Amino acid sequence: KNEVEQSPQNLTAQEGEFITINCSYSVGISALHWLQQHPGGGIVSLFMLSSGKKKHGRLIATINIQEKHSSLHITASHPRDSAVYICAVPFDMDSNYQLIWGAGTKLIIKP
Amino acid sequence: KAGVTQTPRYLIKTRGQQVTLSCSPISGHRSVSWYQQTPGQGLQFLFEYFSETQRNKGNFPGRFSGRQFSNSRSEMNVSTLELGDSALYLCASSPDGANTEAFFGQGTRLTVV
Numbered sequence: 182k183n184e185v186e187q188s189p190q191n192l193t194a195q196e197g198e199f200i201t202i203n204c205s206y207s208v209g210i211s212a213l214h215w216l217q218q219h220p221g222g223g224i225v226s227l228f229m230l231s232s233g234k235k236k237h238g239r240l241i242a243t244i245n246i247q248e249k250h251s252s253l254h255i256t257a258s259h260p261r262d263s264a265v266y267i268c269a270v271p272f273d274m275d276s277n278y279q280l281i282w283g284a285g286t287k288l289i290i291k292p
Numbered sequence: 293k294a295g296v297t298q299t300p301r302y303l304i305k306t307r308g309q310q311v312t313l314s315c316s317p318i319s320g321h322r323s324v325s326w327y328q329q330t331p332g333q334g335l336q337f338l339f340e341y342f343s344e345t346q347r348n349k350g351n352f353p354g355r356f357s358g359r360q361f362s363n364s365r366s367e368m369n370v371s372t373l374e375l376g377d378s379a380l381y382l383c384a385s386s387p388d389g390a391n392t393e394a395f396f397g398q399g400t401r402l403t404v405v
Binding site for chain 1: 325398399
C-alpha cells in the first residue's frame with residue numbers, strides 16, 4: 182500500500198471549473214506539502230500546511246490531520262493551471278527524514 | 293532573493309562516464325536535498341545535506357554521491373553511468389530540511405546514451 186495516495190490521477194476540466202485534488206496518507210506527519218510541476222520539469226512549492234486551511238490567490242489547501250487527508254482546490258481554473266500537482270509528506274523515522282511523494286495528479290484545463 | 297539554481301540544465305553523457313551536477317540553494321538555506329524523477333518511478337529521494345554533512349540517504353547505489361560546501365552549495369556525482377540513470381534530477385533547498393518549506397530548482401535533465 183502506498184503511503185501517500187492522490188486522486189484522481191488524471192483530471193481534465195473546462196476553463197472556469199472548480200478543481201479538487203485529494204491526498205491521503207498513512208504515515209504520521211507534522212506538515213504536508215503541495216507542489217506544482219509544469220511540463221519541462223520545474224517544481225514550485227505551493228503550500229506547506231500542518232493544520233486548517235491556506236489560501237493563495239485561486240489556490241486553497243486544506244488538511245485534516247485526524248483523518249490524514251488533504252485537498253487542493255483551484256477556483257476559476259485557467260489553462261495555465263495545467264500541470265502535475267503533487268502532495269508530499271515528511272517522514273521521519275529514526276531521524277532519517279525524507280519526503281514521501283504521491284504519484285501526482287495531471288491536470289489539464291481546456292479553454 | 294535569488295531562487296534555487298541548478299546547473300547545467302541539460303546534459304548528455306555516454307554509458308560508463310561520470311557526471312557532476314550542481315545546486316546553489318537560496319541564500320541562508322542550509323539544507324539541500326536531491327531527487328531523481330523518472331517516468332516509471334516518479335520522484336525518488338537521493339540524499340539530503342545539511343551544514344556540509346549528509347544527514348539522510350535514500351535507497352540508491354553507491355554510484356550516486358554528493359557533497360555540500362561551506363556556502364551550502366551542493367554537488368551530486370554519478371559515476372559509471374547507466375542508461376537507467378537518464379532522468380530529471382531536482383534539488384530542493386530549505387532552511388532546515390524537516391518541517392520547513394522546500395524550494396526547488398528547475399532541474400538538470402540528464403540523458404545517458
